[in-house]
Amino acid sequence: MARIVMKFGGTSMAGTERIRGVAARVKREVDAGNQVAVVVSAMAGETDRLVGFCREASPLADPREYDVVVAAGEQITAGLLAIALQAAGLPARSWLGWQLPIHSSSAHSVARIEGIDTDAVMAAMAKGEVAVVPGFQGVSDDGRITTLGRGGSDTSAVALAAALKADRCDIYTDVDGVYTTDPRIVPRARKLARITYEEMLELASVGAKVLQTRSVELAMKEKVRVQVLSSFSDAPGTMLVDEDEDGNTIMERELIAGVAYDRNEAKVTLVGVPDRPGVVAAIFGPLADANINVDMIVQNIAKAERTTDVTFTVPRTQLPRSLDVLDKAKDSIGFIQVLSDDAVAKISVVGVGMRSHAGVAVTMFRALADRGINIQAITTSEIKVSVIIAEEYVELAVRVLHTAYGLDAPAEVVA
Amino acid sequence: MARIVMKFGGTSMAGTERIRGVAARVKREVDAGNQVAVVVSAMAGETDRLVGFCREASPLADPREYDVVVAAGEQITAGLLAIALQAAGLPARSWLGWQLPIHSSSAHSVARIEGIDTDAVMAAMAKGEVAVVPGFQGVSDDGRITTLGRGGSDTSAVALAAALKADRCDIYTDVDGVYTTDPRIVPRARKLARITYEEMLELASVGAKVLQTRSVELAMKEKVRVQVLSSFSDAPGTMLVDEDEDGNTIMERELIAGVAYDRNEAKVTLVGVPDRPGVVAAIFGPLADANINVDMIVQNIAKAERTTDVTFTVPRTQLPRSLDVLDKAKDSIGFIQVLSDDAVAKISVVGVGMRSHAGVAVTMFRALADRGINIQAITTSEIKVSVIIAEEYVELAVRVLHTAYGLDAPAEVVA
Numbered sequence: 001m002a003r004i005v006m007k008f009g010g011t012s013m014a015g016t017e018r019i020r021g022v023a024a025r026v027k028r029e030v031d032a033g034n035q036v037a038v039v040v041s042a043m044a045g046e047t048d049r050l051v052g053f054c055r056e057a058s059p060l061a062d063p064r065e066y067d068v069v070v071a072a073g074e075q076i077t078a079g080l081l082a083i084a085l086q087a088a089g090l091p092a093r094s095w096l097g098w099q100l101p102i103h104s105s106s107a108h109s110v111a112r113i114e115g116i117d118t119d120a121v122m123a124a125m126a127k128g129e130v131a132v133v134p135g136f137q138g139v140s141d142d143g144r145i146t147t148l149g150r151g152g153s154d155t156s157a158v159a160l161a162a163a164l165k166a167d168r169c170d171i172y173t174d175v176d177g178v179y180t181t182d183p184r185i186v187p188r189a190r191k192l193a194r195i196t197y198e199e200m201l202e203l204a205s206v207g208a209k210v211l212q213t214r215s216v217e218l219a220m221k222e223k224v225r226v227q228v229l230s231s232f233s234d235a236p237g238t239m240l241v242d243e244d245e246d247g248n249t250i251m252e253r254e255l256i257a258g259v260a261y262d263r264n265e266a267k268v269t270l271v272g273v274p275d276r277p278g279v280v281a282a283i284f285g286p287l288a289d290a291n292i293n294v295d296m297i298v299q300n301i302a303k304a305e306r307t308t309d310v311t312f313t314v315p316r317t318q319l320p321r322s323l324d325v326l327d328k329a330k331d332s333i334g335f336i337q338v339l340s341d342d343a344v345a346k347i348s349v350v351g352v353g354m355r356s357h358a359g360v361a362v363t364m365f366r367a368l369a370d371r372g373i374n375i376q377a378i379t380t381s382e383i384k385v386s387v388i389i390a391e392e393y394v395e396l397a398v399r400v401l402h403t404a405y406g407l408d409a410p411a412e413v414v415a
Numbered sequence: 416m417a418r419i420v421m422k423f424g425g426t427s428m429a430g431t432e433r434i435r436g437v438a439a440r441v442k443r444e445v446d447a448g449n450q451v452a453v454v455v456s457a458m459a460g461e462t463d464r465l466v467g468f469c470r471e472a473s474p475l476a477d478p479r480e481y482d483v484v485v486a487a488g489e490q491i492t493a494g495l496l497a498i499a500l501q502a503a504g505l506p507a508r509s510w511l512g513w514q515l516p517i518h519s520s521s522a523h524s525v526a527r528i529e530g531i532d533t534d535a536v537m538a539a540m541a542k543g544e545v546a547v548v549p550g551f552q553g554v555s556d557d558g559r560i561t562t563l564g565r566g567g568s569d570t571s572a573v574a575l576a577a578a579l580k581a582d583r584c585d586i587y588t589d590v591d592g593v594y595t596t597d598p599r600i601v602p603r604a605r606k607l608a609r610i611t612y613e614e615m616l617e618l619a620s621v622g623a624k625v626l627q628t629r630s631v632e633l634a635m636k637e638k639v640r641v642q643v644l645s646s647f648s649d650a651p652g653t654m655l656v657d658e659d660e661d662g663n664t665i666m667e668r669e670l671i672a673g674v675a676y677d678r679n680e681a682k683v684t685l686v687g688v689p690d691r692p693g694v695v696a697a698i699f700g701p702l703a704d705a706n707i708n709v710d711m712i713v714q715n716i717a718k719a720e721r722t723t724d725v726t727f728t729v730p731r732t733q734l735p736r737s738l739d740v741l742d743k744a745k746d747s748i749g750f751i752q753v754l755s756d757d758a759v760a761k762i763s764v765v766g767v768g769m770r771s772h773a774g775v776a777v778t779m780f781r782a783l784a785d786r787g788i789n790i791q792a793i794t795t796s797e798i799k800v801s802v803i804i805a806e807e808y809v810e811l812a813v814r815v816l817h818t819a820y821g822l823d824a825p826a827e828v829v830a
Contacts, residue, residue, distance in 0.1 A: 016471035016472045017471075019472060020472070050491065053491070053495055054494075054498060056431035056432075057431045057435070057498040057502065058498045058499060058501065058502035060502070061498045064508070065494040065495075065497040065498045065501075065509055066494070066498070067494075068490060068491075068493065068509050069490070069494035069495055069498075071490075072488075072491045072494075073487075075484075075486075075487045076468070076483075076484050076487045079469075079480040079484035079487075080469065080480075081472075082477065082480040082483070083469060083473045083477055083480045083481070083484075084472045084473060086473065086477050086480075087472065087473035093479070094483050098513065099558060143514060144514075145511075
């Protein structure tokens with residue numbers, strides 16, 4: 001017997017027919033002898049509807065009241081799933097955030113889970129009752145409903161799995177696992193049976209949006225065995241594992257877990273920036289003050305005239321505002337010219353194998369150069385190499401790198 | 416300065432624009448120096464949507480989980496109104512059923528309020544904060560969400576007004592008060608400035624569905640001054656008052672507060688019932704067992720052959736089932752024949768003035784007889800006389816009685 005947490009996203013909960021399907025899936029785990037807690041999202045579209053109401057009521061909605069409104073979405077699906085489970089013959093009850101309770105910080109609408117009381121729910125599960133817990137919500141020390149921010153239900157599931165010391169946390173979603181890259185671009189992309197938390201974090205942060213980043217961080221910290229599965233098929237999913245735990249497997253497999261891309265970038269270059277102490281702070285201070293998230297930063301070496309060029313990327317939607325901020329700070333920074341390009345993309349290769357193997361980046365640079373793809377900026381971390389290229393080359397670059405790192409599935413598998 | 420409870424129904428809360436309208440109305444009361452608590456219904460249609468989900472999930476939904484689902488409707492509007500009030504410049508917060516808390520019985524989906532803790536909310540109101548309370552919901556002793564049954568928000572408002580010792584409980588709805596009769600039938604119907612709780616109860620139970628019956632009973636018991644008003648106009652409403660409190664006024668005004676009608680009745684006559692002890696139990700026992708609500712019962716005096724006829728009414732929708740039940744019980748009852756008629760209606764005149772004035776019923780009988788309207792059955796209570804007539808005469812009977820009791824508004828008012 002195992003104790004497992006199952007989490008179902010909005011598309012899995014969209015309507016009572018799908019909720020009955022979820023109940024059938026839960027029943028299989030219970031029939032297999034497992035103790036089960038289920039974490040649910042709101043019906044697809046419902047959170048948007050509720051957020052829309054809040055915005056209409058006031059553009060500056062009080063986050064405490066916003067949380068009261070939007071938490072209702074998960075409350076509804078939690079009750080409905082408990083009903084559907086009972087109809088499927090399983091004892092079940094819903095446990096709302098304030099009932100468990102799921103203690104959170106009081107940072108309304110972006111709260112963090114601080115602890116979950118599990119005595120009552122563990123006792124109920126031990127008696128064979130399925131516990132249904134709305135994701136995304138908690139309760140603050142002063143007894144107000146909180147929410148964890150969009151996508152927070154993944155985090156709820158991982159936190160509950162940690163608190164319950166669950167053997168597994170199965171995240172059911174509308175994709176059936178984590179792939180080596182986007183199958184729409186590379187038909188021979190392969191589903192990964194396993195991936196380390198760190199690789200998952202890097203892939204998520206560069207655009208492979210399977211799991212919310214915070215949930216992966218929490219799973220890594222609490223060593224929760226998370227599995228990503230499809231709600232709509234019985235195919236095996238992808239298991240998130242600890243690098244140590246999975247050491248042998250990692251060593252034996254490819255260097256690179258996957259190739260990710262992100263089209264939401266824009267590139268800014270400040271030409272002729274004075275090469276003096278404090279100039280970088282003069283550039284990025286005003287951008288930070290304007291809540292603009294700067295991603296990659298590249299500073300060339302100083303030229304003879306003691307000026308340098310600084311290139312960085314910002315989210316594409318924030319480019320106009322960024323240029324405005326820089327224009328206003330022109331005198332204090334002292335650059336000659338600002339250039340920008342919003343037709344760029346970021347390509348990243350990710351893999352813990354990089355730690356022990358040199359030359360991973362060189363393979364990338366060569367493969368791109370062979371196809372005449374110019375690299376405009378580079379950043380590296382321990383397990384990731386990212387480059388900025390012209391957006392028009394995105395698909396080509398992803399395919400070339402997928403092949404270069406030996407990630408393509410055997411041809412017969414695709415047929 | 417007064418302390419008032421304002422309650423807004425589903426049509427008043429249907430969408431954020433109307434919710435902003437509600438906020439403006441609340442602001443007027445606050446600006447007038449009042450302490451205000453607001454009780455809200457779910458948006459019109461929302462409770463039906465949520466109930467529909469529950470039925471789809473299972474025809475036999477667990478009432479504890481049903482309550483979790485449907486209580487979300489009022490939670491949403493409570494949060495939205497708090498947001499809209501803040502946007503209107505008023506300090507405000509929502510207090511959910513479990514937060515106040517509103518203690519209720521654990522009879523889920525038909526729970527009764529047992530008490531409301533008001534210390535925290537009174538302190539907040541004393542600081543000038545508007546308290547927004549979702550109607551319809553409470554919390555049981557074991558910490559589960561309960562609901563009070565359809566229309567329960569009126570009861571929530573009256574119970575909160577009693578607990579807060581409020582000076583007034585204003586119920587905003589889509590009609591602007593209680594009328595002497597249905598204005599669609601009698602254009603010269605008058606809005607009553609005042610009505611006693613008992614008259615309101617009798618009018619409600621015969622079809623003038625302005626307030627939920629339980630809320631009126633509670634207001635009478637707790638002596639809460641309830642006012643019925645329109646959300647969509649500034650016309651003065653109808654105040655519910657205690658008979659003693661209002662003694663003088665009652666004595667001076669017409670005998671009759673209003674004329675009500677109900678088309679949802681069907682008449683059943685059992686012919687040739689043996690006139691022996693226990694026969695009435697033999698008739699109505701099986702009907703009660705089948706959850707059929709028998710309303711009026713008339714038993715004629717025994718005839719020479721020691722049989723009698725028994726006539727009674729049932730809700731029209733339950734007539735086929737009633738006939739079925741009677742057919743099965745035919746041997747144990749021993750009647751000769753069953754007659755039924757679903758084209759009947761009940762007409763009632765209601766007024767506390769009847770207590771001190773004889774001849775009220777006679778006026779009714781004469782007025783109907785003058786128009787050739789045959790009375791098929793009669794029942795009376797202390798403050799009500801009801802008759803069953805052929806349904807085709809409903810409008811004529813209502814108009815005739817409205818005039819006969821002097822209730823018609825002066826002609827010039829109508830023009």
